[in-house]
Amino acid sequence: MRVQSESIMFLWIALFLFGIVLLQLIFLKIDCDPSLYFYKYFGKSPEALRGKVVWITGAGSGIGRELAVSLAKVGAKLVLHSLKASNLDSVKELCLQNAKGSLKDEDILLIYGDVANCEMHEKWVESVLHHFEKVDILINNAGVSSLQTVFESTRDAIKRLFDVNFLGNIMLAKALLPHFRQRKAGHIVASSSVLAIFSTPKSSAYSASKRAIQGYYETLRVEEARNGTKITLLFPGLVKIKPSTRGISEDRAPIDRSYLNAFEMDVEVCADWVLIAIANEMSAPCIAKKWMLFTLIYHFPSIARWFMVATGGPYMKALTKKE
Numbered sequence: 603m604r605v606q607s608e609s610i611m612f613l614w615i616a617l618f619l620f621g622i623v624l625l626q627l628i629f630l631k632i633d634c635d636p637s638l639y640f641y642k643y644f645g646k647s648p649e650a651l652r653g654k655v656v657w658i659t660g661a662g663s664g665i666g667r668e669l670a671v672s673l674a675k676v677g678a679k680l681v682l683h684s685l686k687a688s689n690l691d692s693v694k695e696l697c698l699q700n701a702k703g704s705l706k707d708e709d710i711l712l713i714y715g716d717v718a719n720c721e722m723h724e725k726w727v728e729s730v731l732h733h734f735e736k737v738d739i740l741i742n743n744a745g746v747s748s749l750q751t752v753f754e755s756t757r758d759a760i761k762r763l764f765d766v767n768f769l770g771n772i773m774l775a776k777a778l779l780p781h782f783r784q785r786k787a788g789h790i791v792a793s794s795s796v797l798a799i800f801s802t803p804k805s806s807a808y809s810a811s812k813r814a815i816q817g818y819y820e821t822l823r824v825e826e827a828r829n830g831t832k833i834t835l836l837f838p839g840l841v842k843i844k845p846s847t848r849g850i851s852e853d854r855a856p857i858d859r860s861y862l863n864a865f866e867m868d869v870e871v872c873a874d875w876v877l878i879a880i881a882n883e884m885s886a887p888c889i890a891k892k893w894m895l896f897t898l899i900y901h902f903p904s905i906a907r908w909f910m911v912a913t914g915g916p917y918m919k920a921l922t923k924k925e
Contacts, residue, residue: 638887638888645882648878651677651877655678655681655734655739656679656681657737657740659717659742661688662682662690663843665838669877670697675700680710681710681730682712685715686714690712708733723774723777727777731781736781737778737782738787738789740774740788741880742790746766748760748807749804767808768811778790790819790833794813794835795808795812795837797809820835832883834879835886836876838867840890842869866891872889
């Protein structure tokens with residue numbers, strides 16, 4: 603009888619462990635955390651953003667461009683903001699084509715300018731409010747990266763990265779706060795990164811800027827909750843974008859993409875997840891392949907530090923290995 607009882611207990615333990623492994627395998631297959639995956643099927647669809655005025659920085663390329671096109675498809679009115687070198691006219695034309703008649707020419711406003719130029723923020727806000735009379739959502743997507751070691755990095759490169767990724771980001775949001783307070787409604791979407799959770803070689807300044815974004819907006823969330831302003835902090839992983847949009851690094855050595863393929867997400871897929879997160883006003887969704895690995899790293903930082911130190915050498919060689 604005792605042997606039979608022990609056998610049954612062993613069977614239950616085995617089934618329990620098998621269930622955990624099975625769930626991990628399932629979760630590793632999806633491109634985001636389970637709460638976002640739940641909202642995809644049971645929450646609000648991006649159609650809820652129809653008619654909203656959405657301001658997107660960094661709209662000339664990469665994730666920002668794809669977000670603009672995806673938002674146009676659901677009928678959101680757009681403020682497309684990018685550097686003067688960006689061809690926003692072509693992005694606007696693409697948005698109007700994908701809108702299929704739901705948007706008119708005046709429903710898309712173009713703003714050229716560097717978000718790091720904080721003196722222009724209030725003027726841009728005035729221009730947008732003059733055109734649309736309101737802003738519902740600000741997507742602070744503009745950003746730059748830098749693939750340099752701490753030893754190699756220069757003061758100018760680090761300053762430029764923080765001016766764009768952090769200071770330009772938060773000051774534009776701050777310039778919109780009076781409008782959001784007046785309306786008792788507003789939604790700020792800020793792009794952090796999984797590299798705010800852990801750091802890899804050659805990402806010191808970038809990781810620091812994204813961790814600063816996380817700290818700032820977590821505070822802003824608490825302070826402005828009573829004024830009706832929602833905060834969504836995005837934690838995207840590696841996204842496939844054109845090399846020319848990747849960063850300001852002086853180190854132009856080619857990257858071995860095969861080393862990163864398992865973690866790369868198509869930009870279209872990333873944009874779809876972001877829209878679901880925005881529509882459901884999520885707090886801090888993780889949108890990354892192998893997202894569970896980042897979750898484990900977050901909860902077990904000591905193991906992550908040991909692993910990165912142990913593998914840092916091979917990782918850095920892979921970053922500069924020719925394809």
